[in-house]
Amino acid sequence: MLISADHRYWNRATQTADRAQLDELHLERIRRLVGWAYENSPLHRRIYDEAGVLPADIRTWDDYHHRLPFTDKPDYVADQESAANGFGGIALDQDQWQQYFHTTGTTGRFLNESFTQYEMQKAGTQYCYGLWDHGIRARDSIYFCFDFGMWIGLWSYYWGARNLGLTILSGGGASGVQRVHQILDRRPTIVCGTPTYLLHLAEIAESHGLDIRQAGVRMLAGGGEAGLSVPGTRERLKDAWGVEQIYDAYGIGEALFIGQSCAEWGGGVHAIEDVCHSYSVDPDTGEPVTDANAVGEHVITSYTHFTQPFIKYRTHDLVRIDEHPDHGCGWTWKHFPGVVLGRADFMVTIRGVNVYPTAVENLICEVPGLSHHYELHISRAAGMDRMLVKAESLPGVSDADALAARLATRLRDNIGVRLETEVVEPGSLPRYEQKTTRIFDTRTADERPAVRLGRR
Amino acid sequence: MTSTQHEPVTVHAADAAPGLGESVDQQRERLLALRAQLVQERQRAISPAVGRALEMAEIYLFLGLGYVGYTDELLPASDADRAGRA
Numbered sequence: 001m002l003i004s005a006d007h008r009y010w011n012r013a014t015q016t017a018d019r020a021q022l023d024e025l026h027l028e029r030i031r032r033l034v035g036w037a038y039e040n041s042p043l044h045r046r047i048y049d050e051a052g053v054l055p056a057d058i059r060t061w062d063d064y065h066h067r068l069p070f071t072d073k074p075d076y077v078a079d080q081e082s083a084a085n086g087f088g089g090i091a092l093d094q095d096q097w098q099q100y101f102h103t104t105g106t107t108g109r110f111l112n113e114s115f116t117q118y119e120m121q122k123a124g125t126q127y128c129y130g131l132w133d134h135g136i137r138a139r140d141s142i143y144f145c146f147d148f149g150m151w152i153g154l155w156s157y158y159w160g161a162r163n164l165g166l167t168i169l170s171g172g173g174a175s176g177v178q179r180v181h182q183i184l185d186r187r188p189t190i191v192c193g194t195p196t197y198l199l200h201l202a203e204i205a206e207s208h209g210l211d212i213r214q215a216g217v218r219m220l221a222g223g224g225e226a227g228l229s230v231p232g233t234r235e236r237l238k239d240a241w242g243v244e245q246i247y248d249a250y251g252i253g254e255a256l257f258i259g260q261s262c263a264e265w266g267g268g269v270h271a272i273e274d275v276c277h278s279y280s281v282d283p284d285t286g287e288p289v290t291d292a293n294a295v296g297e298h299v300i301t302s303y304t305h306f307t308q309p310f311i312k313y314r315t316h317d318l319v320r321i322d323e324h325p326d327h328g329c330g331w332t333w334k335h336f337p338g339v340v341l342g343r344a345d346f347m348v349t350i351r352g353v354n355v356y357p358t359a360v361e362n363l364i365c366e367v368p369g370l371s372h373h374y375e376l377h378i379s380r381a382a383g384m385d386r387m388l389v390k391a392e393s394l395p396g397v398s399d400a401d402a403l404a405a406r407l408a409t410r411l412r413d414n415i416g417v418r419l420e421t422e423v424v425e426p427g428s429l430p431r432y433e434q435k436t437t438r439i440f441d442t443r444t445a446d447e448r449p450a451v452r453l454g455r456r
Numbered sequence: 457m458t459s460t461q462h463e464p465v466t467v468h469a470a471d472a473a474p475g476l477g478e479s480v481d482q483q484r485e486r487l488l489a490l491r492a493q494l495v496q497e498r499q500r501a502i503s504p505a506v507g508r509a510l511e512m513a514e515i516y517l518f519l520g521l522g523y524v525g526y527t528d529e530l531l532p533a534s535d536a537d538r539a540g541r542a
Binding site: 029 | 475476477480512515516518519522523524525527529530531532
């Protein structure tokens, strides 16, 4: 093999380029992409025409930030519902598409997605930077704990593994205990799954008298949930599996896993700037957020999607973005400490305090006697947001009320407000193979926060 | 559709891409030259099999161009050309 396994970075040229060089590349790619979308996507042409902007108007970052309109999932969903082929925002003819997918439907509606062969290859590259940084090489192997279906996230992980040259082991169609046996037999370098499912597999192994730690797995990798960047969950996974490395990937259904961990673990993931541009905006004004400590809504432009361009696209994820990370990895790419802190559309404000689900998860993990499994139930009563934290106890814990009180105290001491808490029996909350549903928001559309980005 | 049915593909010369260093610039130029050869060979493909193999080769080569800061085109020529929108 001609590729030297000794290279420190997957692609040093861009991964360590200075911010000015990176921004210059981004602006050039964005300008070309806006032109492509305007010429080829009726949806984008309509949006840009309505905003009175032409591709030639987008020459500077100020133009991008202030003249180019945001796009959002409802734009694409409305377009797909009126399109004869059932896809929204399309810019490339159907005879060139190679595979169909859809998003998870977390927000209630599937968004149909289509990819050409090149787009799939390009999307797969985004995993290589972080996995390479962790010392993963073509001699290594990866076990997927999923059934391969229409959900795109897993497929893109698979493309990444193929791109890097890993040996693929598919656990598709197998039961939990069959997967445990396969992992023990095949001893993959990496096991890929959601954090909830990986913990569940460890529970299954234990319940069958099997020690998953004997599989010699080196890394647990995945995404789809916050857990892989939540310190308490990371420690539980390391302990349950006996692994050295936890690898997080932050994904957006429309742009795939555009955030990946580096080996130095700076508490979050880096934006993979070869495949997207990433910034955040003030949810009220739509202005770019430049303070690394300020929380804003994440907005992306994807360089892996040309069949369906996603340009200045609202993710509704609340993030902090450090444009100049310095935690020792050498990457110059933007960093998201804590990854996704919450959702702009699920934002909960209790007595003036914004409550972020990831903060709650981290604190649950710190309470002895509680498992990693929890749900957040958001409601509204008497004009006030309420949040019930429902957490599952570990086996052998008897006094659920006392445990709930300890959890409430822990949350109040750290978040600053008292949340309602309830501790339920071990195994009573559902386990999910793919993205876990943790937030149940029963507020009406009028009761939820309106994120206007400066619009009236 | 196979590459043997394609109209001639134009490979764009590199504009002044943001400077990522001399060795990066040199690799980008070599990759572009290689791509031009590949495109020429696709046009002379003796069968759909050879044409498709070279089309896939261009897809992988285009990934390499992206790594070295190539911004003149968004897509491999095969995709853009088939769309008639290079």
